[in-house]
Amino acid sequence: DAKTTQPNSMESNEEEPVHLPCNHSTISGTDYIHWYRQLPSQGPEYVIHGLTSNVNNRMASLAIAEDRKSSTLILHRATLRDAAVYYCILRVRGGTSYGKLTFGQGTILTVHP
Amino acid sequence: DAGVTQSPTHLIKTRGQQVTLRCSPKSGHDTVSWYQQALGQGPQFIFQYYEEEERQRGNFPDRFSGHQFPNYSSELNVNALLLGDSALYLCASSLAGLPGPTDTQYFGPGTRLTVL
Numbered sequence: 001d002a003k004t005t006q007p008n009s010m011e012s013n014e015e016e017p018v019h020l021p022c023n024h025s026t027i028s029g030t031d032y033i034h035w036y037r038q039l040p041s042q043g044p045e046y047v048i049h050g051l052t053s054n055v056n057n058r059m060a061s062l063a064i065a066e067d068r069k070s071s072t073l074i075l076h077r078a079t080l081r082d083a084a085v086y087y088c089i090l091r092v093r094g095g096t097s098y099g100k101l102t103f104g105q106g107t108i109l110t111v112h113p
Numbered sequence: 114d115a116g117v118t119q120s121p122t123h124l125i126k127t128r129g130q131q132v133t134l135r136c137s138p139k140s141g142h143d144t145v146s147w148y149q150q151a152l153g154q155g156p157q158f159i160f161q162y163y164e165e166e167e168r169q170r171g172n173f174p175d176r177f178s179g180h181q182f183p184n185y186s187s188e189l190n191v192n193a194l195l196l197g198d199s200a201l202y203l204c205a206s207s208l209a210g211l212p213g214p215t216d217t218q219y220f221g222p223g224t225r226l227t228v229l
Contacts, residue, residue, distance in 0.1 A: 043117070043203050043220030044156065087155060099169050099209065100146065101218060103155030 004088045009108040012078045020073040020107055022088030027068050032091040035062065035073050036101070037084040044087065044103075047073065083111045115140070117221035119204050125227045126194050134189045134224045138206030144168075145187040146218060147179060148203040156203055162187055163209070191226075199228045 005023040012018040024033065035047040048055055048062045050071070055062040061074040075082055085106040118137045126132050138145050144163045148156035158171035162181035181187045185206075191198055202225075205218040 041222075043205070043223050045220065046217045049217075085155075099144070099161050099207075099216075100158040100171065101148075101156070101205075102158065103148075106155055 004090060004104050006086070006088055006104060006107045008105065009110065011110045011112065012075075013112050014080060015077050018075040018078045018082070018109065018111075020075075020086050020088075020109065021070065022072070023070045024088070024090055025069045027090060028092070030092075033062065033064060033068075033071050034089045034091050034101070035060070036087045036089060036103075037082075038087070038106070039081075039084045047086070049091070078109075078111045080111050080113065083109055085109070117204055117206050117219050119202075119221040119224050121224060122222070123225045123227075125229065127229050128194055128196060130194050130228075131190065131192045132194060132226060134191075134202050134204075134226070136187045136189070136204030136206075136221060138185050138187070138204075139219045142206035142208050142219070143185050144207045144209045145181060145185065146205045146207070147187070147189045148205065148220075149173070150201040150203055150223070152200070159189070194228045196228050199226060201225050 032051050034049040036044040037047050038044040048060050050062045063072045085108050087103050087106040089101050117139050120135045146161040147159040150156040159173050160170040161168050165181045176192045178190045201223040203220050203223045205220045207216045207218045209216040
């Protein structure tokens, strides 16, 4: 499986934008980029995913580099509830890797009031 | 919609014992995946069940086994417990007759297993 690299931790202030980076230099052409987050004492929850184009939903935006070797999850206005571990995950189409999520260490996001 | 539910919430066992964890998927979902999350680590994929069969398996020994019932609920069984099996066990469900990389997995709150 292609690997992702994320910073161990990041900090933000409430109501400010947060940009969470992810490097995936070995991504293949059909790999989707998924983001999940895990709030304290909860299971992970889906945030957003994309393939080539930037994506927006009610939770966040996903900016994908033109060469697809990196991506950035954008929280437009961080709230205290956004404090969580954020995981960048590549989903492989086909082969034997479909279905499973391969989590790394993720980025611990701390949001200050 | 109750979402994904897991039972029990917490469990304490001793080395060598066996344990069964249970998962009910989100309404309408037909696929269940199990993950193990050690403290401070990301979840690790154990296996996935679809149509009552194990479809995919991660790098876990045969002591870890599972089952899926006709109503899509699932059990995770771990035999001969080791201290290293202490972890949060997460169940995730999805709707994926033919899963592709766009399917979303919904996770339950997990079962915290402590092996003494």
